[in-house]
Amino acid sequence: MILEIINIGPKMAMMLQGDIWTDISTFLHLLLDPILLVLQDVGLRQTILSTIIWSFLVICGLVFVVYELPALLNLLSGTSAQPIKKQQKSAATAKTQAAMASARRHQISRDKAKKERERRVAAVRETGVSVSAKIVRERDLLRLTVGINNGSNSHIDMVVVDLDLPSGIDAEIGSFRMQRLGTINAGENKTVDFMLRPRGGVLTDIGGYVEFLGASYEVSKIPLPVPEMEGIDSE
């Protein structure tokens, strides 16, 4: 017994020394030849195909008949169509349900928006940052000065002022609608100027926001206040 086990190694080595592909081929032939032999029988193949085809045709026909049987019986017997009970979901109710669902979604959305606004206002108040805006006329143009006062105890980073201009007021060529102020240290004031060209728009509609990264790395957004007019009538 021991000798046999020991002899397996040399036997395998001898087999591997020969053509391994011949061995694999022999093995596969042993495995698949009976199947291929059976499938070479044309009659058997025809039987298999016919069985599959007619089984499926009959099953599909039966499925259709079973589901359509009530209507078929109504049609054949000539009786008036039998009503079937169903859970009510009329068009009107569906509409009402859809409207209610929509109203619920809107309410949730409104509540969320309100909470978010309150949270932001509270966060801005905590930051101690205040924003002012002033417009001065300079010949044909307007100079909008946005002042940012960091009244908090820590610096604010990545300060960005972004304007939201109404129609009829454009940024002058060479002046951007968005400007970066970088870092503002605690207690420091920084201002930024925008040159605007009025084309009949309402000045009080000029909006925008100041965005910055607070000490707690929370992004805060403060909306621009309605700009003060110096020597101009708000159109």
Add this chain to the structure above:
Amino acid sequence: MSENDSSELPENNYYPLLLAGLNFTVLLLMTFQYMANTVELWDFIFVATGVYFSMKFIRLVKGAHEYPETRASVQNRTSYPTQGIYAQIRNPVGAACIYMNIAYVCFTRSFALIPVVPVFIALWYILAAYEEKILIQRFGDEYREYMRATSMFRGSGLDQQRLASSGYDMY
């Protein structure tokens, strides 16, 4: 339209039944007459394809009849289903029968069916279009909105289609 908990729908949607009867009687007779007797590799492939379409037929018919509205004539429907298979396909019975026509071609493996099957597919399309026209007249914009979010016969790629038509969650 009543506001009760339950309503009654008549089972009188005869057009699909009659059309299916005509369609499959003709195809069955042609199958008896023209089915190929060859049993080569291609025949097995065609039959496998036919099996696939047959399975689709069964799935769609089963899915459609989960909703009683399927068996009610479009003139009598008080609502139209938008759930289940109807969330993807507006005419699952028509789609099922079109797939079964293709399955017949695959099973028969004969050119004789090639000119016949498109005629029946066209008839199923005409029936579906006729039913949709009536449903639009009855339910108006609500049904048009449903049409924008679904396909007449095919149900693939619909998540994207629904997103595109809803206007929500796009940005």
